[in-house]
Amino acid sequence: xxxxxxxxxxxxxxxxxxxxxNIATDVQSFVENYTTVSVERTLCSLIxxxxxxxxxxxxxxxxxxxxxENGAVGQGVLYYLGNAIIESGLSVQEIxxxxxxxxxxxxxxxxxxxxxxxxxxxxxxxxxxxxxxxNVAKRDNYLNTIGEGEKPYLYVIxxxxxxxxxxxxxxxxxxxxxxxxxxxxxxGQSLLDYVPYGATTEGFGGTFAxxxxxxxxxxxxxxxxxxxxKYIRLCNYCxxxxxxxxxxxxxxxxxxVMLNDALYGILFRDINMQRTIIDQYFSRVINGFxxxxxxxxxxxxxxxxxxxxxxxxxxxxxxxxxxxxxxxxMPEEQMxxxxxxxxxxxxxNGFLYELAQAxxxxxxxxxxxxxxxxxxxxxxxxxxxxxxxxxxxxxxxxWTGQGIQLLGMMTEAIHTPFMSDRYLAIENAQYxxxxxxxxxxxxxxxKDGMIQKRAQKVLDDAYVLLDEIKNEGLFDxxxxxxxxxxxxxxxxxxxxAGVVAKSDNYFNPFINLMKGGQK
Numbered sequence: 001x002x003x004x005x006x007x008x009x010x011x012x013x014x015x016x017x018x019x020x021x022n023i024a025t026d027v028q029s030f031v032e033n034y035t036t037v038s039v040e041r042t043l044c045s046l047i048x049x050x051x052x053x054x055x056x057x058x059x060x061x062x063x064x065x066x067x068x069e070n071g072a073v074g075q076g077v078l079y080y081l082g083n084a085i086i087e088s089g090l091s092v093q094e095i096x097x098x099x100x101x102x103x104x105x106x107x108x109x110x111x112x113x114x115x116x117x118x119x120x121x122x123x124x125x126x127x128x129x130x131x132x133x134x135n136v137a138k139r140d141n142y143l144n145t146i147g148e149g150e151k152p153y154l155y156v157i158x159x160x161x162x163x164x165x166x167x168x169x170x171x172x173x174x175x176x177x178x179x180x181x182x183x184x185x186x187x188g189q190s191l192l193d194y195v196p197y198g199a200t201t202e203g204f205g206g207t208f209a210x211x212x213x214x215x216x217x218x219x220x221x222x223x224x225x226x227x228x229x230k231y232i233r234l235c236n237y238c239x240x241x242x243x244x245x246x247x248x249x250x251x252x253x254x255x256x257v258m259l260n261d262a263l264y265g266i267l268f269r270d271i272n273m274q275r276t277i278i279d280q281y282f283s284r285v286i287n288g289f290x291x292x293x294x295x296x297x298x299x300x301x302x303x304x305x306x307x308x309x310x311x312x313x314x315x316x317x318x319x320x321x322x323x324x325x326x327x328x329x330m331p332e333e334q335m336x337x338x339x340x341x342x343x344x345x346x347x348x349n350g351f352l353y354e355l356a357q358a359x360x361x362x363x364x365x366x367x368x369x370x371x372x373x374x375x376x377x378x379x380x381x382x383x384x385x386x387x388x389x390x391x392x393x394x395x396x397x398x399w400t401g402q403g404i405q406l407l408g409m410m411t412e413a414i415h416t417p418f419m420s421d422r423y424l425a426i427e428n429a430q431y432x433x434x435x436x437x438x439x440x441x442x443x444x445x446x447k448d449g450m451i452q453k454r455a456q457k458v459l460d461d462a463y464v465l466l467d468e469i470k471n472e473g474l475f476d477x478x479x480x481x482x483x484x485x486x487x488x489x490x491x492x493x494x495x496x497a498g499v500v501a502k503s504d505n506y507f508n509p510f511i512n513l514m515k516g517g518q519k
Contacts, residue, residue: 004363005363005445006359006445006456007447007452007455008363008455009459012459012463015463016319016459016462016466017319017322019319019466019469020322022470023320023466023469023474025323026470026473027324027475028324028327030274030277031278034278034499034500034501035073035074035076035502035506035508036275036278036279036495036498036499037068037073037498038193038241038243038245038275038279039279039508040067040076041060041077042060042245042247042282042286043078043508043510044060044064044077044092045060045252046125046248047092047124048091048093048128050093051096056197058194059096059097059099061194062096062100063081063095063106067106068498070107070108072106072107074502074503075503075505076503076507078117078118078125078508079506080107080109080117081095081121082116082117082118082119082120082121083109083111083120084106085120086116114505114507118507118509121509122509125509125513129513129514131252132290135251135252135290138254139231139256139291142231146226147230148231148232148233149179149230151369151401151402151403151404152401152402152404152405152433153179153403153404153405154179154180154405154407154429154430155178155179155182155235155405155407156178156182156407156422156425156426157181157182157183157417158170158183158184158207159183159206160203160207161201161204161206161207162200162201163199163201163207163217164199164201164216166183166207167220169422170217170220170221170224171220171221171223172419172422173426174221174228175224175227175228176427178232178422179230179232180234180257181217181221182235182257182406183206183209183213183234183235184205184206184207185206185207185208185236185237186203186204186205186206186209187203187204188204189209189237189240190237190240190269191271191494192240192241192242193242193495195209195242195245195246196208196209196210197211198212199212200213205416209237209246209249210249211249211253214234214236214249214250214253215253218253218254218255221233221234233257233293234256235256235257235258235259236250236257236258237258238258238260238287238294239259239265239269240271241275241494243262243265243279243283244279244282244286246283247282247286247287247290247292250286250287250290250292251287251289251292255292257292257404258283258292258294258295259297260292260295260296261280261294261321262276262277262279262280263297263298263321263478264296266488267301267478267483267484267486268297268304268486270492270494271493271494271495272491272494273488273490274490274491274499275494275495275496275499276495278499281327281328282510282511285329285510285514285515286510286514287330287334288325288329288331288334288514288515289329291334292334293335293336293369294325294330294336295371295404296318296336296337296338296371298313298318298321298337298339298340299314299340299342300484301314301483302314302340302377302484303377303484304484305484305485307342308343308350308353310485312458312461312462312465313482314357315339315459316462316466316469316483317483318337318338318339318364318365319462319466320469320474321335322335322337322368329515329516331367332368333367334369335368336369336371336403338371338373339357339361339370339371339372341372341375342377344378345375349450351396352450352451352454353451354392355400356452356458357454357458358396358399358400358402359445359455360455360458362400362402364459368403369404371402371404371406372393372396372403372404372405373406374389374393374406374407374408375390375408379412383411386410386411386412386413390407390408390410394429394432398432398436398437398439398440399436399439400440401440405429407422407425407426407429408425409421409425410424410425465482468482475490476490478490
């Protein structure tokens with residue numbers, strides 16, 4: 001029997017989850033009928049097409065662009081590659097190179113049946129599946145031998161723009177006590193409709209997400225993890241116009257955590273909602289199979305809307321994101337559903353309201369590896385007050401059993417953190433986590449008190465909002481600005497031209513092989 005310290009009505013929670021399920025199912029019925037150029041490029045990468053042409057255009061882009069220009073993407077790139085294997089006897093890499101040189105047009109070759117094309121491509125699909133399984137096994141071996149840090153995981157960022165400098169800072173952070181290293185992605189990469197190639201040494205506000213950069217950082221964290229005696233998880237950004245492609249890169253290079261949320265891209269990057277919702281589904285199938293914890297971006301709603309008044313939109317979005325992830329076969333334990341400590345510090349009893357919401361989120365999503373974001377909106381450059389704000393945030397996290405603690409930096413409003421800033425943030429969290437380790441087991445909340453009433457009101461308001469969204473549909477709700485006070489048009493934004501209806505013979509065997517995790 002479920003019990004609530006907050007006096008939550010779990011019947012209402014169940015009803016809210018049912019509303020969210022109806023919303024997600026309606027979205028999924030749309031997703032099933034379409035593919036995107038990014039999904040098709042992902043399939044190219046998964047079966048082994050790699051490299052760039054003389055203009056640094058990735059070969060998966062070249063192959064899919066040729067099909068798109070000929071109106072053939074709806075049949076699916078795997079059909080055309082399987083067909084080309086039958087016709088030419090070449091490898092998919094050789095086929096891609098001939099497409100690049102202009103020697104081969106995949107849409108104009110003699111056609112074989114979809115069954116024969118799929119039969120020709122399946123050995124490559126199975127080899128890709130086996131490679132990802134081997135990565136999961138390697139992570140599991142590390143976790144079973146050297147182990148990892150306790151939850152809440154201490155999550156810190158590196159963001160120099162240079163992958164080699166990032167390695168220096170990441171290894172230092174691991175030695176200081178970090179459990180997760182997030183390599184912040186360079187500003188604007190989410191709007192690129194291709195994935196840059198190779199190691200990179202220049203970026204603004206972060207470092208390009210490339211497969212080679214993933215490989216370099218994974219190797220560095222394995223080395224320092226063996227040194228300090230715990231597995232260090234690696235996080236990057238699986239969002240934007242290349243969401244499933246970056247998911248595939250992460251699966252191939254053994255990333256552990258991915259920021260993975262279509263709603264964030266729609267609201268804050270003006271990416272077309274149809275495109276990114278379709279992309280999100282395949283990215284989550286891949287992440288689920290690869291054992292990757294996803295982080296969702298609900299915390300960002302509170303940077304454009306008031307954290308006290310709009311808390312229910314965060315909960316409503318978490319409930320929808322949970323259902324969308326379940327439809328992609330993702331276990332609850334891999335859902336880093338997002339929320340944040342973002343109320344105005346001048347608000348009387350703000351700490352109690354924040355505590356109520358964090359406890360509420362934990363009780364509504366008991367298995368999720370919840371992602372808790374630090375105060376950023378009201379950081380002022382006063383590092384002493386900032387350090388206190390971060391300490392209060394850390395207290396609530398250990399009290400309510402959060403999963404991933406994105407550590408606040410006292411210099412948040414001033415600059416990208418120095419190694420010394422990161423050290424102080426880790427020390428702050430370790431001190432509080434140790435001294436308050438079991439406070440959540442020991443303290444109860446006053447019946448019908450301020451904390452209980454706050455949590456109950458947020459749940460009630462989220463239920464009302466979900467009921468409204470169910471009647472509107474998610475796409476119309478986004479058009480009306482129901483999340484984060486941001487309105488986006490269904491047929492506007494970036495990337496809509498890359499959405500294509502599937503033909504009757506379309507196939508993507510990765511969905512069935514990956515969905516639901518490792519067999």
